[in-house]
Amino acid sequence: AARLEMGSLWEEFNRLGTEMIVTKAGRWVRERGQGVLRAGGTSFPPPSPRRRMFPTFQVKLSGLDPLADYVLLMDFIPLDDKRYRYAFHSSSWLAAGRADPAAPGRVHFHPDSPAKGAQWMRQIVSFDKLKLTNNLLDDNGHIILNSMHRYQPRFHIVFVDPRRDSERFAHQNFKSFSFPETQFMAVTAYQNHRITQLKIASNPFAKGFRDCDPEP
Amino acid sequence: AARLEMGSLWEEFNRLGTEMIVTKAGRWVRERGQGVLRAGGTSFPPPSPRRRMFPTFQVKLSGLDPLADYVLLMDFIPLDDKRYRYAFHSSSWLAAGRADPAAPGRVHFHPDSPAKGAQWMRQIVSFDKLKLTNNLLDDNGHIILNSMHRYQPRFHIVFVDPRRDSERFAHQNFKSFSFPETQFMAVTAYQNHRITQLKIASNPFAKGFRDCDPEP
DNA sequence: CCCTTTTCACCTAGGTGGTAAGAT
DNA sequence: ATCTTACCACCTAGGTGAAAAGGG
Secondary structure, eight states: OEEETTHHHHHHHHHHOOEEEOBOOOOEEEOTTSOEEETTSSSOOOOOOOEEOSSOOEEEEOSOOTTSEEEEEEEEEESSSEEEEEETTTTEEEEEEEOOSOOOOOOEEOTTOSEEHHHHHHSOEEOTTOEEEOOTTOOSOOEEOOTTOEEEEEEEEEEOOOSTTOOTTOGGGEEEEEOGGGOEEEESSOOOHHHHHHHHHHOGGGGGGOOSOOOO | OEEETTHHHHHHHHHHOOEEEOBOOOOEEEOTTSOEEETTSSSOOOOOOOEEOSSOOEEEEOSOOTTSEEEEEEEEEESSSEEEEEETTTTEEEEEEEOOSOOOOOOEEOTTOSEEHHHHHHSOEEOTTOEEEOOTTOOSOOEEOOTTOEEEEEEEEEEOOOSTTOOTTOGGGEEEEEOGGGOEEEESSOOOHHHHHHHHHHOGGGGGGOOSOOOO
């Protein structure tokens, strides 16, 4: 079984209509004390930082075989065949035609995979390395989404069958989970100001934008 | 086989007499805009930061079975039964009696263990999570060393025998490596100023103490 | 006197949304 | 009009040696 962590935060976002930022650009690197250079144009370490999700998708697992190997992964499926736009005057999302051509379907393997059931169950499993991009040509293995489209994150537990030549990813070795409260709209900039405010209020990395005191 | 990375840097340190800092205290945490609080006295995330090694112990592996599981680990053995002190006037280390009672012998497992040979060989294996302490009562699983004593880091590759009830850590499943150029003296503060200068010149985290330009 | 501990400024590394300018 | 990008100040998180203070 899998229990979603931070469920109340996810629900708070979901009531407003969760938005997740997607970006295209790679990382920009500042040289000592002067201008800005595009990473990759120099001999700097490989960039990658697209955008993470917030809240982070985290689950607490139970009921696994402690001694068996499991691979954990996530993917994202379109919630419908529509494209959306945000109507500021009514503060609401409106359907705006058919979906753009689907982005390449990708999966994100949890970087600790494969690992024993005991290890996965020992503590909360966090997908904080998962990054979103709207770059259809992304070659960093990030999740590719279309901006202004709605998505449902899915979480999969794959039992690693120790028998040789067992059908890879056989159906009976799969368990999948979809938490409706984690649905979101992919955007390149926040549309709903209440989403922005909730992100600022709840994401530690956005403390610089807070007006008032932190809650204890 | 295992090849030590950054060999020339290790040798440069070794010619001067490598020193590694060992620390007892936990991490100190600063509250928003005011005083300083000891981590652990508050509800902050668990501290731990003792001191890392610099240079970091890194190896490039080859000749492993790509499909077999291996555990990688390190330990540290006393190089002799002596305690030392540093004579500033002659800029040299002098024996100063017998060794203190030996610290609890601990090993550091590479956190990616166990993993397939193919994964270990794919890139350089870095022990940058390894931390040193002089706290004999350390309960964070760090490596415990006596200050003013000399040590030889050792690196071990353990083949994970898939047969049940195979003797755990059987001798024939062990391969060990000792690189003499990685010997060092454990200290609580640097003694040889030339070691300090070389650390400042070569450790990116010490850039704040550099006088002149970085080398290209 | 010699060694250890504490506190600090200064880094690396990278995750935030804001803002203004650019693109379509 | 709508979306995208570049750049920024401001954070989190944590790895440096210096310097001062502490301890036997």
